[in-house]
Amino acid sequence: MDALPVAFEEVGFAWPAAPAPLLRGFGLRCPAGTLTALVGPSGCGKSTLLRLAAGLLLPQEGRVAPGASARGGLAMVFQQPNLLAWRTVADNVGLPLELRGVPVAARRDAVAEALGRVELEDVAQALPAALSGGMRMRVALARAWVQAPRLLVMDEPFAALDALTRGRMYDRFQALWEQGRPTGLLVTHDVDEAVLLADRVVVLGGRPLGVVAEVAVDLPRPRSASLRHEPALGALVRQVEAHL
Amino acid sequence: MDALPVAFEEVGFAWPAAPAPLLRGFGLRCPAGTLTALVGPSGCGKSTLLRLAAGLLLPQEGRVAPGASARGGLAMVFQQPNLLAWRTVADNVGLPLELRGVPVAARRDAVAEALGRVELEDVAQALPAALSGGMRMRVALARAWVQAPRLLVMDEPFAALDALTRGRMYDRFQALWEQGRPTGLLVTHDVDEAVLLADRVVVLGGRPLGVVAEVAVDLPRPRSASLRHEPALGALVRQVEAHL
Amino acid sequence: APSSDPAPPTPAAPPASAATRVRLALNWFPEPEFGGFYEGVLGGVYEQAGFQVEIIPGGPGAPTLELLEAGKAEAAITAADDLLVKREKGARAVAVWAAFQLTRVGVLARADSGLQRIGDLGGRPELKVAIEVGSPFQRWLWQRHGWEGKVQAVPTTGSVAAFLADPSLVQQAYVTSEPCVARARGVEPVFLRASDEGWNPYGTVLAVADPPPAWVPAFVQATARAWQAYVEAPARANAELVRRNDQLDPALVECITQAQAPFLTGTDGLGAMTAERWQQSVDALVTVGLLKPDASAEGAWIVPQASPAAP
Amino acid sequence: MIPDVSRHPRLPAALTALALLLVWALVAVRTSPLLLPGPLAVLRAAWSARQALAEATLHTGLAAGAGLVLATGLGLVGAVAFHLSRTLELALYPYALLLQTLPIVAVAPLLVVWLDYGTPVAVASAALVSFFPVLTAGHLGLRAATVEQVELFSLYGASTAQELLLLRLPAGLPTLFAGLRAAGGLAVIGAVVGEFVGSNGVPRSLGYQVLYAARTAEPALSFAAIGCAAALSLGLFVVVRLGERRLIGRWHAAGGAA
């Protein structure tokens, strides 16, 4: 299926009881099949943007695409693992497929593969309460990756992981990405990570929220984690950091 | 009050229903007043170690100091913000003081100061549900910093923060640290952060969990966030990363 | 107004071609006070008269007239006062036969209390009267004797236990119930009749829909015969009652049967209803304000005539 | 032209009331007035007995309220005691259930002997009936706090009382209020049934009114009295909801936060 473009047009949004609106006339476009990294200070509104893009929140002014129309073709990693406490790890990962009516056998294979990607085959039958914080987050990653979405939205998916595990997850994510080429939105606090993974880094800031800068990343793909120490990447990182 | 040393001696620990014990004959000592950073792969047992040190879990074999004896002189930042949904931000931060019976007026000042440190004065009267992920984590930081503990235990406290905010938090934390000089245990996935803040970086790994390497950090204090790009720090970081 | 002698034990009417189904709703547990109806079924009297009778036992609060009204029963047992009050409220039921000539209602006291009749309670302020407060009977007593504020009424609990435990208690009772229980529990009681105080509505009235269906005269005749048979030989029906309820021991049944005998026949004879008695009941109910002052017994009861040829 | 429900939150309930009245009137017309008096008849009966009913409603309402307060207090104390001592919980919880099982109608005679006629019996029976739901809800509510929240408190050296008051109680309030909602209605019916037996012949209680109306074949009055009891339940329910909204509305509606 084709990737879905993301577009914010003249978007206005305020949380109830908030003193000032979070967004006013906000605009941003992400062409189909590109991966955009969003960086910006804590509390500036990144998660809110993702919720708007996924249609979990409705803008009070303007238009957001795809919004709710993407339902079923969308995958999201929330900032918190957001697992269902009564389901095993495998059943948590299989949830999106179950909701789409994928038959059990096919589901089992897909789940096993997704768990393999995040290195959690061993705890497939454990309940979320018996996992460490980083393991829970990886379950959430597997749940988002278990299907081939048209739009993939991830809110700091790798923040809870150590450097090495994170590096392997980068590779797995990029392989997956190349397979389906969905549109991607990635919120991260790690500028290295943003530059390494994204086609473009958007620096956000201010209230109402605005785009402070956009930095295109034209490094060749696939990009291994070791690229991190390359000067080309370092230059881009410094370019982004200059706007933060 | 004096800082409390931390010591694990021949510690054995297994989670119920786990196939293999997490710790067996584990040993580690952290002298009073030093700050030890713990790094290691996701799910290796870092959070479990912190819970043991704080006396929230009891070892099945061996001894852990200070353990439960530190009650009242201990502060901890959990891996999740762990806020009370029915209390305002200010009341969440004031909780440790309230539990100790600190009078309202003194509490109010301390809370205001702690909130100032994490830059959340504006949302003092908001409920946790109205905060972003990073803001919640900063409330948890403020709650741990509002008192002068003898032992400060922090589980990835800065992971949810963007680089700039994080840098400012580093400074605030170090200032605070210098004031009281408690013993500190810091779990982090960011090796730069570990080296920047700690007196010693302990690399953990394996099952049962063991100390893979210890790297002493003898950089002068205070260490500003800009130190991050210094070669001396870079060398130490690479030294740690070599063991990961 | 019609008046009637006790229905004579005339020879059985020719059985109807197909048996008429009659569901008879009782207003209390199956006990000797309904012995005649059970005898009618067991002895085949109803069957011979062309009726297939099904007895629906009741209990406290059994809504018998309501079952009649709802078409879930063809015949219902109720009390005359109840029938009169409900008729004024629109119930379409009419009394056609009365089992007890004297009301079974009264007051139970200890034999050593020195009480002779209910009215004596007026001079005994130390005694409490457990009674259905607000019931027509209670209001009648208090009004007739001017006991308001003088005699202490307390609610009944539906059991004689409190009476047995507390010597300062007298209790509203049915002659077919509490006296025998009290005696069996070792307290010798005396039963003070309500009829002596002018409260004497027929207590166990057979009611049918108003206007009565054509089968009623034959049914009444059969009922009268069944009851006559029961009074003469209660053993068979009583045995059935004991069989149905193992808490009802034979001694208790025997006691009740003896206690109720004089109340069944009274002075007018088994089954009779007289205009004077009905009017007396109406007047009593008017006095306590349960019926409108212009109320009359007219139409509330009839003596069914099978045909012009019937007695 | 469908009116907006969110603007007129009372409209649906009012419309339902109308619809119910209509159905009632229709059913009543086809049923004997002895069984089911029509709404008009009930209204008439209520109006002509308005003073007695008002007095009785007040009287029964006080008894039910007192019973509910008693049950809430005792239920909370019980829940806390069970929480603090597993031994106590194992020893007593099964028997607490029994309290609720006692048919008041059967126990009321005993209560009458022990407590004397009148209000005490009504209060006791209201409390007896509503105790268990509060206990159960309280018991469950006290376990609603997450493991990490409990760890937080033990970490900061909170006393048992502090843990209860500052953590377990607030975290358990939503569950507790669910129990209280059910308990309110139960308290009213408990009081009414207690008054059946213990009303002491003074016509100042709804139990007496219901019973008296049944004795004198006044179903309309009986229904009017039951209506008053229902209104009382609604009243208690509203009180519970107001308390709920005041105490937990702000954060519970927000869906909580880790």
Add this chain to the structure above:
Amino acid sequence: MIPDVSRHPRLPAALTALALLLVWALVAVRTSPLLLPGPLAVLRAAWSARQALAEATLHTGLAAGAGLVLATGLGLVGAVAFHLSRTLELALYPYALLLQTLPIVAVAPLLVVWLDYGTPVAVASAALVSFFPVLTAGHLGLRAATVEQVELFSLYGASTAQELLLLRLPAGLPTLFAGLRAAGGLAVIGAVVGEFVGSNGVPRSLGYQVLYAARTAEPALSFAAIGCAAALSLGLFVVVRLGERRLIGRWHAAGGAA
């Protein structure tokens, strides 16, 4: 030498039973046996009426169980309906409360006429009494899922049925079971009281046994019958707990995970 409670979880309850029996015996000795028969008298009465009691317990148990099942089904349907339609909730919730307020003793005659004597009245009255706690608990339980979990489901295009079955219902089970615990005991008492009026004079129900024992002044038998009712409640409670442990024990005890 205090035995370890965690090793003998049944011990405290057994000891309490002994203690209660002792207190009961002591109080009974000082009270008239007509009001409060001693434990031995009750046991003797129970033994001599064992067959009737066993039959009655079975009979009433089935009625209470059927009533509880009915109430649970209807309560869940109601909770789901209210969850799906705020208008419906506003329109009907207040009136659901009224169902619980109706004094069964006063309503039973109506039930008798509508439903016929015997088991139907007992089932209906058991269901009537236990409906509201289930409804309330279900209603609250369906809102127990966190905002983010609901977002997750809507994100993945879950149908309303899927959201209900896979999210709201499991997340609400702990709350629902709290309601069911209270409802179980209520169902038994509802059945017994329904049998008071609707027993049809057939001695095959506990309601009849309680009442008839009062009628013949056999308090020991009355208490024995009440004891059987209590045992029934306990039985239903245990069934509910087993269901609870089976369905939610594993994850709910674990304290959940975000």
